Protein backbone atom coordinates (compact mmCIF):
# COMPACT_ATOMS: atom_id res chain seq x y z
CA UNK A 445 0.00 0.00 0.00
CA UNK A 446 1.14 3.51 -0.70
CA UNK A 447 2.50 5.34 2.30
CA UNK A 448 3.92 8.33 0.44
CA UNK A 449 1.46 10.77 1.97
CA UNK A 450 2.85 10.00 5.42
CA UNK A 451 6.20 11.54 4.47
CA UNK A 452 4.56 14.92 4.04
CA UNK A 453 3.85 15.16 7.76
CA UNK A 454 7.51 14.46 8.49
CA UNK A 455 8.72 17.13 6.04
CA UNK A 456 6.47 19.63 7.78
CA UNK A 457 7.83 18.54 11.16
CA UNK A 458 11.46 18.97 10.00
CA UNK A 459 10.61 22.47 8.84
CA UNK A 460 8.75 23.43 12.04
CA UNK A 461 11.49 22.19 14.37
CA UNK A 462 14.48 23.13 12.24
CA UNK A 463 15.67 19.52 11.87
CA UNK A 464 18.23 18.45 9.25
CA UNK A 465 17.14 14.84 9.40
CA UNK A 466 14.82 12.38 11.14
CA UNK A 467 15.68 8.85 12.21
CA UNK A 468 12.80 6.39 12.55
CA UNK A 469 13.54 3.33 14.68
CA UNK A 470 10.30 1.69 15.80
CA UNK A 471 8.99 -1.21 13.71
CA UNK A 472 5.47 0.22 13.70
CA UNK A 473 6.71 3.64 12.59
CA UNK A 474 8.83 2.01 9.87
CA UNK A 475 5.70 0.19 8.68
CA UNK A 476 3.75 3.45 8.75
CA UNK A 477 6.29 5.26 6.59
CA UNK A 478 7.53 2.51 4.27
CA UNK A 479 5.30 -0.58 4.48
CA UNK A 480 8.33 -2.58 5.74
CA UNK A 481 7.78 -3.87 9.26
CA UNK A 482 10.94 -5.17 10.84
CA UNK A 483 14.17 -4.14 12.48
CA UNK A 484 16.24 -1.29 11.07
CA UNK A 485 16.10 2.48 10.72
CA UNK A 486 14.76 4.98 8.21
CA UNK A 487 16.71 8.19 7.70
CA UNK A 488 15.09 11.10 5.90
CA UNK A 489 16.89 14.40 5.40
CA UNK A 490 15.33 17.76 4.67
CA UNK A 491 17.18 17.66 1.33
CA UNK A 492 15.26 14.59 0.25
CA UNK A 493 17.76 11.84 1.09
CA UNK A 494 15.86 8.69 2.08
CA UNK A 495 17.72 5.62 3.26
CA UNK A 496 16.32 2.49 4.87
CA UNK A 497 18.85 0.51 6.89
CA UNK A 498 17.81 -3.12 7.23
CA UNK A 499 19.61 -6.23 8.49
CA UNK A 500 21.17 -8.07 5.53
CA UNK A 501 18.74 -10.97 5.93
CA UNK A 502 15.77 -8.59 5.49
CA UNK A 503 17.10 -6.83 2.37
CA UNK A 504 15.21 -8.92 -0.24
CA UNK A 505 11.93 -8.41 1.60
CA UNK A 506 12.51 -4.69 2.09
CA UNK A 507 13.33 -4.24 -1.62
CA UNK A 508 10.09 -5.93 -2.55
CA UNK A 509 8.02 -3.73 -0.20
CA UNK A 510 9.74 -0.36 -0.47
CA UNK A 511 10.25 1.20 -3.87
CA UNK A 512 11.02 4.88 -3.36
CA UNK A 513 13.76 4.60 -0.75
CA UNK A 514 17.38 3.44 -1.03
CA UNK A 515 17.79 0.14 0.82
CA UNK A 516 21.07 -0.20 2.71
CA UNK A 517 21.76 -3.61 4.23
CA UNK A 518 23.89 -3.81 7.36
CA UNK A 519 25.46 -6.71 9.15
CA UNK A 520 27.73 -6.74 12.18
CA UNK A 521 30.08 -9.51 10.92
CA UNK A 522 32.06 -9.72 7.70
CA UNK A 523 30.51 -11.55 4.74
CA UNK A 524 32.73 -12.59 1.83
CA UNK A 525 31.26 -12.54 -1.67
CA UNK A 526 28.06 -10.81 -0.55
CA UNK A 527 25.36 -10.42 -3.19
CA UNK A 528 25.07 -6.74 -2.19
CA UNK A 529 28.03 -4.44 -2.82
CA UNK A 530 26.67 -1.61 -0.62
CA UNK A 531 26.55 -3.50 2.67
CA UNK A 532 27.57 -1.57 5.77
CA UNK A 533 29.62 -3.90 7.97
CA UNK A 534 28.45 -2.24 11.15
CA UNK A 535 25.96 -2.55 13.94
CA UNK A 536 22.73 -0.58 13.45
CA UNK A 537 23.74 2.25 15.79
CA UNK A 538 27.09 2.64 14.02
CA UNK A 539 25.46 2.55 10.60
CA UNK A 540 23.02 5.31 11.64
CA UNK A 541 25.78 7.60 12.89
CA UNK A 542 27.91 6.86 9.80
CA UNK A 543 25.12 8.03 7.50
CA UNK A 544 24.16 11.04 9.61
CA UNK A 545 27.77 12.25 9.60
CA UNK A 546 28.01 11.55 5.86
CA UNK A 547 25.12 13.88 5.12
CA UNK A 548 26.31 16.47 7.62
CA UNK A 549 23.22 16.26 9.82
CA UNK A 550 23.48 18.36 12.97
CA UNK A 551 20.02 18.59 14.50
CA UNK A 552 18.27 15.24 14.26
CA UNK A 553 14.75 14.15 15.23
CA UNK A 554 14.45 10.59 16.58
CA UNK A 555 11.42 8.57 17.73
CA UNK A 556 13.19 7.98 21.03
CA UNK A 557 10.40 6.09 22.82
CA UNK A 558 10.42 3.38 20.11
CA UNK A 559 14.17 2.86 19.78
CA UNK A 560 16.41 0.47 21.71
CA UNK A 561 17.99 2.23 24.68
CA UNK A 562 21.43 1.19 23.52
CA UNK A 563 20.91 2.78 20.07
CA UNK A 564 19.45 6.01 21.49
CA UNK A 565 22.32 6.49 23.97
CA UNK A 566 24.93 5.89 21.27
CA UNK A 567 23.36 8.23 18.70
CA UNK A 568 22.88 10.95 21.32
CA UNK A 569 26.48 10.67 22.43
CA UNK A 570 27.80 10.98 18.87
CA UNK A 571 25.36 13.60 17.61
CA UNK A 572 24.73 15.80 20.65
CA UNK A 573 21.70 17.58 19.18
CA UNK A 574 18.87 15.06 19.25
CA UNK A 575 15.17 15.95 19.46
CA UNK A 576 12.40 13.52 20.45
CA UNK A 577 9.70 13.25 17.79
CA UNK A 578 7.86 10.21 19.23
CA UNK A 579 4.81 12.21 20.27
CA UNK A 580 4.48 13.80 16.85
CA UNK A 581 4.57 10.39 15.16
CA UNK A 582 1.95 9.04 17.59
CA UNK A 583 -0.26 12.02 16.77
CA UNK A 584 0.23 11.60 13.02
CA UNK A 585 -0.57 7.89 13.23
CA UNK A 586 -3.74 8.53 15.23
CA UNK A 587 -5.41 10.19 12.22
CA UNK A 588 -6.03 7.61 9.53
CA UNK A 589 -6.23 8.42 5.82
CA UNK A 590 -8.90 6.81 3.60
CA UNK A 591 -6.58 4.00 2.50
CA UNK A 592 -5.75 3.12 6.10
CA UNK A 593 -9.44 3.16 7.02
CA UNK A 594 -10.12 0.75 4.15
CA UNK A 595 -7.42 -1.65 5.34
CA UNK A 596 -8.54 -1.49 9.00
CA UNK A 597 -12.14 -2.10 7.90
CA UNK A 598 -10.97 -5.19 6.05
CA UNK A 599 -9.07 -6.38 9.14
CA UNK A 600 -12.33 -5.99 11.09
CA UNK A 601 -14.26 -7.99 8.46
CA UNK A 602 -11.68 -10.79 8.75
CA UNK A 603 -12.10 -10.94 12.54
CA UNK A 604 -15.89 -10.91 12.28
CA UNK A 605 -15.94 -13.52 9.57
CA UNK A 606 -13.51 -15.70 11.58
CA UNK A 607 -15.67 -15.50 14.71
CA UNK A 608 -18.95 -15.93 12.82
CA UNK A 609 -17.71 -19.16 11.20
CA UNK A 610 -16.39 -20.41 14.55
CA UNK A 611 -19.83 -20.15 16.16
CA UNK A 612 -21.00 -23.25 14.28
CA UNK A 613 -18.09 -25.27 15.67
CA UNK A 614 -17.94 -24.23 19.33
CA UNK A 615 -19.42 -26.79 21.75
CA UNK A 616 -19.57 -26.99 25.54
CA UNK A 617 -16.84 -29.23 26.93
CA UNK A 618 -14.22 -27.85 24.54
CA UNK A 619 -11.28 -26.18 26.26
CA UNK A 620 -10.66 -22.45 26.04
CA UNK A 621 -7.43 -23.24 24.18
CA UNK A 622 -9.29 -25.31 21.58
CA UNK A 623 -11.84 -22.55 21.03
CA UNK A 624 -9.02 -19.99 20.62
CA UNK A 625 -7.54 -22.26 17.94
CA UNK A 626 -10.85 -22.49 16.11
CA UNK A 627 -11.24 -18.70 16.12
CA UNK A 628 -7.67 -18.13 14.94
CA UNK A 629 -8.05 -20.70 12.15
CA UNK A 630 -11.26 -18.91 11.15
CA UNK A 631 -9.38 -15.62 10.83
CA UNK A 632 -6.63 -17.30 8.78
CA UNK A 633 -9.24 -18.77 6.43
CA UNK A 634 -10.73 -15.30 6.04
CA UNK A 635 -7.34 -13.94 4.94
CA UNK A 636 -5.52 -12.78 8.08
CA UNK A 637 -1.74 -12.30 7.66
CA UNK A 638 -1.54 -12.90 11.39
CA UNK A 639 -3.17 -11.87 14.63
CA UNK A 640 -3.24 -8.46 16.25
CA UNK A 641 -2.57 -10.27 19.57
CA UNK A 642 -3.01 -13.82 20.90
CA UNK A 643 -6.76 -14.51 20.97
CA UNK A 644 -8.36 -14.44 24.41
CA UNK A 645 -10.97 -17.06 25.24
CA UNK A 646 -12.02 -16.91 28.89
CA UNK A 647 -15.06 -18.63 30.35
CA UNK A 648 -16.89 -18.47 33.67
CA UNK A 649 -14.70 -17.15 36.49
CA UNK A 650 -11.67 -16.92 34.13
CA UNK A 651 -13.59 -14.20 32.29
CA UNK A 652 -13.07 -11.97 35.33
CA UNK A 653 -9.49 -11.46 34.12
CA UNK A 654 -9.55 -8.86 31.33
CA UNK A 655 -6.28 -10.26 29.91
CA UNK A 656 -6.97 -13.92 30.62
CA UNK A 657 -4.77 -16.52 28.94
CA UNK A 658 -6.81 -19.39 27.41
CA UNK A 659 -6.56 -22.49 29.61
CA UNK A 660 -7.50 -26.16 29.56
CA UNK A 661 -10.74 -25.35 31.39
CA UNK A 662 -13.71 -26.84 29.54
CA UNK A 663 -16.31 -24.23 28.64
CA UNK A 664 -19.66 -24.83 30.26
CA UNK A 665 -23.29 -24.15 29.47
CA UNK A 666 -24.88 -20.83 30.54
CA UNK A 667 -21.58 -19.27 31.60
CA UNK A 668 -20.14 -16.22 29.82
CA UNK A 669 -17.43 -16.95 27.26
CA UNK A 670 -15.41 -13.82 26.50
CA UNK A 671 -13.69 -13.97 23.10
CA UNK A 672 -11.35 -11.07 22.30
CA UNK A 673 -9.83 -11.33 18.85
CA UNK A 674 -8.04 -9.23 16.28
CA UNK A 675 -6.74 -9.83 12.78
CA UNK A 676 -3.58 -8.42 11.25
CA UNK A 677 -4.01 -7.49 7.61
CA UNK A 678 -1.55 -5.47 5.49
CA UNK A 679 0.17 -4.27 8.67
CA UNK A 680 -3.09 -3.05 10.29
CA UNK A 681 -5.01 -4.45 13.25
CA UNK A 682 -8.60 -4.98 14.25
CA UNK A 683 -9.81 -5.59 17.81
CA UNK A 684 -13.20 -7.06 18.66
CA UNK A 685 -14.74 -8.69 21.73
CA UNK A 686 -17.96 -10.63 22.18
CA UNK A 687 -19.32 -12.46 25.21
CA UNK A 688 -21.32 -15.49 24.19
CA UNK A 689 -23.26 -18.25 25.88
CA UNK A 690 -23.99 -21.88 25.08
CA UNK A 691 -27.53 -22.95 25.93
CA UNK A 692 -28.65 -19.42 26.83
CA UNK A 693 -27.32 -17.03 29.44
CA UNK A 694 -27.75 -17.18 33.20
CA UNK A 695 -30.40 -14.45 33.83
CA UNK A 696 -28.29 -12.35 36.25
CA UNK A 697 -25.34 -12.36 33.87
CA UNK A 698 -27.59 -11.54 30.94
CA UNK A 699 -28.86 -8.42 32.77
CA UNK A 700 -25.25 -7.38 33.39
CA UNK A 701 -24.46 -7.91 29.70
CA UNK A 702 -27.41 -5.72 28.74
CA UNK A 703 -26.06 -2.98 31.03
CA UNK A 704 -22.64 -3.24 29.38
CA UNK A 705 -24.22 -3.03 25.92
CA UNK A 706 -26.23 0.03 26.99
CA UNK A 707 -23.07 1.67 28.38
CA UNK A 708 -21.25 0.96 25.12
CA UNK A 709 -24.04 2.28 22.90
CA UNK A 710 -24.50 5.48 24.91
CA UNK A 711 -20.76 6.14 24.87
CA UNK A 712 -20.60 5.57 21.11
CA UNK A 713 -23.57 7.93 20.61
CA UNK A 714 -21.67 10.95 21.98
CA UNK A 715 -18.54 10.43 19.86
CA UNK A 716 -17.84 13.36 17.53
CA UNK A 717 -14.88 15.57 16.66
CA UNK A 718 -14.00 17.90 19.53
CA UNK A 719 -15.30 15.75 22.37
CA UNK A 720 -12.64 14.79 24.90
CA UNK A 721 -11.73 11.12 25.23
CA UNK A 722 -12.35 11.31 29.01
CA UNK A 723 -15.95 12.43 28.41
CA UNK A 724 -16.67 9.28 26.38
CA UNK A 725 -15.08 7.14 29.11
CA UNK A 726 -17.19 8.95 31.73
CA UNK A 727 -20.43 8.34 29.82
CA UNK A 728 -19.94 4.55 29.90
CA UNK A 729 -19.22 4.67 33.64
CA UNK A 730 -22.33 6.76 34.30
CA UNK A 731 -24.52 4.17 32.61
CA UNK A 732 -22.93 1.29 34.53
CA UNK A 733 -23.37 3.26 37.78
CA UNK A 734 -27.16 3.16 37.29
CA UNK A 735 -26.91 -0.61 37.75
CA UNK A 736 -24.26 -0.35 40.51
CA UNK A 737 -21.80 -2.10 38.20
CA UNK A 738 -19.31 0.75 37.57
CA UNK A 739 -17.03 -0.45 40.37
CA UNK A 740 -16.36 -3.61 38.38
CA UNK A 741 -15.23 -1.73 35.27
CA UNK A 742 -11.50 -1.91 35.97
CA UNK A 743 -9.89 -0.69 32.75
CA UNK A 744 -10.09 2.21 30.34
CA UNK A 745 -12.94 2.44 27.85
CA UNK A 746 -10.83 2.09 24.73
CA UNK A 747 -7.84 2.95 22.59
CA UNK A 748 -6.82 3.77 19.07
CA UNK A 749 -6.10 0.92 16.65
CA UNK A 750 -3.95 0.98 13.55
CA UNK A 751 -0.55 -0.49 12.84
CA UNK A 752 -0.47 -1.40 16.50
CA UNK A 753 -3.44 -2.79 18.36
CA UNK A 754 -2.99 -0.21 21.11
CA UNK A 755 -2.10 3.26 19.91
CA UNK A 756 -3.17 6.86 20.46
CA UNK A 757 -5.60 8.06 21.62
CA UNK A 758 -6.32 6.41 24.96
CA UNK A 759 -9.86 6.75 26.33
CA UNK A 760 -9.65 6.97 30.11
CA UNK A 761 -10.57 9.44 32.85
CA UNK A 762 -7.24 11.29 32.47
CA UNK A 763 -7.30 11.61 28.71
CA UNK A 764 -8.06 15.17 27.67
CA UNK A 765 -7.20 14.41 24.02
CA UNK A 766 -9.93 15.75 21.74
CA UNK A 767 -11.23 13.18 19.31
CA UNK A 768 -10.64 14.09 15.67
CA UNK A 769 -12.09 12.98 12.39
CA UNK A 770 -10.05 10.04 11.07
CA UNK A 771 -9.33 8.44 14.43
CA UNK A 772 -10.26 4.76 14.75
CA UNK A 773 -10.92 3.75 18.34
CA UNK A 774 -12.26 0.80 20.28
CA UNK A 775 -15.14 1.17 22.73
CA UNK A 776 -14.96 -1.75 25.13
CA UNK A 777 -16.72 -1.51 28.46
CA UNK A 778 -16.66 -4.60 30.66
CA UNK A 779 -17.33 -5.76 34.16
CA UNK A 780 -15.17 -8.20 36.07
CA UNK A 781 -16.27 -9.85 39.32
CA UNK A 782 -13.43 -11.85 40.82
CA UNK A 783 -14.25 -15.51 41.41
CA UNK A 784 -17.59 -15.18 39.60
CA UNK A 785 -17.61 -13.97 36.03
CA UNK A 786 -16.62 -11.28 33.53
CA UNK A 787 -18.18 -9.65 30.50
CA UNK A 788 -16.84 -7.40 27.74
CA UNK A 789 -18.18 -6.05 24.46
CA UNK A 790 -15.81 -4.27 22.08
CA UNK A 791 -16.46 -2.55 18.78
CA UNK A 792 -14.30 -0.41 16.49
CA UNK A 793 -15.48 3.12 15.73
CA UNK A 794 -14.33 5.68 13.16
CA UNK A 795 -14.62 9.33 14.16
CA UNK A 796 -16.06 11.21 11.17
CA UNK A 797 -16.56 14.90 10.39
CA UNK A 798 -20.21 14.65 11.38
CA UNK A 799 -19.93 12.17 14.26
CA UNK A 800 -18.99 8.51 14.03
CA UNK A 801 -19.34 5.31 12.04
CA UNK A 802 -19.27 1.94 13.77
CA UNK A 803 -16.98 -0.20 11.61
CA UNK A 804 -17.77 -3.55 13.25
CA UNK A 805 -21.24 -4.96 12.84
CA UNK A 806 -21.59 -8.28 14.61
CA UNK A 807 -24.54 -9.10 16.91
CA UNK A 808 -23.88 -8.22 20.53
CA UNK A 809 -25.98 -10.90 22.17
CA UNK A 810 -24.87 -14.32 20.99
CA UNK A 811 -26.56 -17.41 22.45
CA UNK A 812 -25.63 -20.72 20.88
Ligand SMILES: [Mn+2]
Nearest residue numbers: 683774776790
Ligand atom coordinates in the same frame (compact mmCIF):
# COMPACT_ATOMS: atom_id res chain seq x y z
MN1 LIG B 1 -9.08 -3.59 22.76
